[in-house]
Amino acid sequence: MASAKGVPYEEYVNEPNNQDFSSIPGDTGLPLVGHTFSFYKDPFEWARENSPKYGPVIKVNLLGGGGVVVLGPELMEHIYLDPGRNFSSRMGFLDRVGTFFGGSVIMEDFEQHRHQRRILQTAFKNDSLKHYTSEINGIYERALNEWDADEGKTVPFFMYVKELLLEVAAEIFIGEKGRGSQMKKINQSFIDCVNGTMYIVPFPFPGNTLYKGLKGRKFLEKTFRALVPVKRAGNDKDMLSYFSREKDEEGNYYSDEEIANQAIFLLFAAHDTTTAAITHTIYYLTRYPEAKEKLYQECKAYYDKTGKDQLDYEDLDQVPYMQQVFFEVQRMRTSTPLVPRRTIREEELAGVKIPAHTMILTVPRYTCHMEEYWTEPFKFDPDRFSPERAEHKQHAFLFHPFGGGAHKCIGMHFSQMEYKCLIYKFMLRYEFEARHKKEPFMQSLPLPKPGDDMPIVFKKRT
Ligand code: HEM
Numbered sequence: 001m002a003s004a005k006g007v008p009y010e011e012y013v014n015e016p017n018n019q020d021f022s023s024i025p026g027d028t029g030l031p032l033v034g035h036t037f038s039f040y041k042d043p044f045e046w047a048r049e050n051s052p053k054y055g056p057v058i059k060v061n062l063l064g065g066g067g068v069v070v071l072g073p074e075l076m077e078h079i080y081l082d083p084g085r086n087f088s089s090r091m092g093f094l095d096r097v098g099t100f101f102g103g104s105v106i107m108e109d110f111e112q113h114r115h116q117r118r119i120l121q122t123a124f125k126n127d128s129l130k131h132y133t134s135e136i137n138g139i140y141e142r143a144l145n146e147w148d149a150d151e152g153k154t155v156p157f158f159m160y161v162k163e164l165l166l167e168v169a170a171e172i173f174i175g176e177k178g179r180g181s182q183m184k185k186i187n188q189s190f191i192d193c194v195n196g197t198m199y200i201v202p203f204p205f206p207g208n209t210l211y212k213g214l215k216g217r218k219f220l221e222k223t224f225r226a227l228v229p230v231k232r233a234g235n236d237k238d239m240l241s242y243f244s245r246e247k248d249e250e251g252n253y254y255s256d257e258e259i260a261n262q263a264i265f266l267l268f269a270a271h272d273t274t275t276a277a278i279t280h281t282i283y284y285l286t287r288y289p290e291a292k293e294k295l296y297q298e299c300k301a302y303y304d305k306t307g308k309d310q311l312d313y314e315d316l317d318q319v320p321y322m323q324q325v326f327f328e329v330q331r332m333r334t335s336t337p338l339v340p341r342r343t344i345r346e347e348e349l350a351g352v353k354i355p356a357h358t359m360i361l362t363v364p365r366y367t368c369h370m371e372e373y374w375t376e377p378f379k380f381d382p383d384r385f386s387p388e389r390a391e392h393k394q395h396a397f398l399f400h401p402f403g404g405g406a407h408k409c410i411g412m413h414f415s416q417m418e419y420k421c422l423i424y425k426f427m428l429r430y431e432f433e434a435r436h437k438k439e440p441f442m443q444s445l446p447l448p449k450p451g452d453d454m455p456i457v458f459k460k461r462t
Pocket residue numbers: 089105106107117266269270271273274277334335336339340400401402403404406407408409410411412414415
């Protein structure tokens with residue numbers, strides 16, 4: 001059966017993952033578990049350890065099935081741009097993400113992907129972003145007024161940001177204001193779905209991660225599907241409303257199910273990525289006081305010049321150092337530690353033959369630390385992105401935190417707006433210090449963050 005838009009999915013979607021890695025450089029790791037623990041603990045470190053031995057294309061042996069790790073800007077470009085239409089995003093994400101976020105834009109390939117991506121388009125146009133910016137500033141102001149009460153206490157900054165961005169998602173994505181019980185249930189279901197993607201036991205039974213995740217998914221589906229007709233009939237400006245009113249190439253509304261699937265995935269794609277970016281910014285600023293001071297001075301100068309205690313949409317380009325800080329944080333701790341694909345046919349990468357239906361795992365952070373391109377790659381140095389140095393411009397795919405090609409992040413501008421508006425307010429309002437008990441373990445999966453949730457103490461500036 002062909003998919004709705006004629007993509008011959010039947011040629012590859014029912015094929016099992018290839019498990020013959022005899023043509024691929026690398027070793028098989030420990031008996032039974034292979035590389036499972038070392039790879040999932042930190043795919044970046046794993047890649048750095050193995051690439052000097054085996055090159056840019058390396059087999060990785062994981063419980064539940066192996067794959068091939070692919071590294072470096074040339075190969076990243078080839079995979080993301082996919083001129084031969086040979087890398088399936090759908091099959092790359094299927095196993096874990098697909099269980100909870102099926103039917104979403106990342107789970108489609110080629111024409112069917114284009115068809116689904118149309119659902120999202122109006123919600124990410126300039127006019128829509130302008131509207132969200134002013135709404136988001138209002139939410140941030142309310143939240144920071146509450147945070148003031150915690151002045152002088154040690155607080156887990158990561159948890160504060162996570163909760164705040166869930167509130168933003170509720171209002172901007174679904175149009176639900178406040179923190180009512182329905183919203184709490186939506187947020188909890190969403191968190192259960194994200195945790196569900198990291199299941200260890202592959203069978204659901206009451207209480208386990210997979211069970212809770214599937215239950216969460218059911219609740220989200222039911223809730224979102226019921227909202228679609230209501231949103232379609234109204235003229236609200238939240239994302240779900242835009243999606244509900246979008247029409248396909250033939251001028252028909254998308255089905256309630258298609259819209260619900262996209263909206264649920266959007267929560268997933270948007271939330272942890274931006275939470276990680278903001279949390280890591282505070283992590284690095286507490287370690288690099290010069291960068292912190294320079295960023296504060298930029299915010300202060302803009303405030304002195306304009307009298308604005310918030311960045312409006314048209315101000316977002318007026319804080320170039322903050323932009324460099326954002327990029328440097330993404331380079332140091334890329335919000336998406338792994339980007340998967342699966343080959344459709346046999347492929348040759350850097351002279352290595354990769355069989356059809358092979359899982360490909362790319363590690364964007366690896367490319368961001370290659371010594372041949374970056375000066376002192378482990379140093380937090382936002383000025384490497386300045387127009388004078390522009391280290392990232394040596395290759396189009398040397399620095400690609402938002403991916404590239406057909407699946408390039410649709411929320412790229414939204415996330416930077418969300419980031420800049422909060423960092424601007426936070427820098428102007430508070431002085432802050434880290435309060436780690438010891439140097440934290442930096443977690444990579446399921447989402448990157450300091451393992452101790454980034455304890456800080458903040459004090460209002462006078
Ligand atoms: C720092 C923040 C973010 C980072 C680093 C990031 C990164 C990425 C990357 C690397 C991809 C491509 C994945 C692939 O090729 O398989 C992607 C896709 C996507 N992102 Fe983001 N993202 C961020 C924030 C957001 C936000 C805020 C939203 C929505 C409001 C969003 C929505 C999406 C969607 C819908 C896709 C799938 C696009 C498609 O398949 O066509 N992202 N993101």
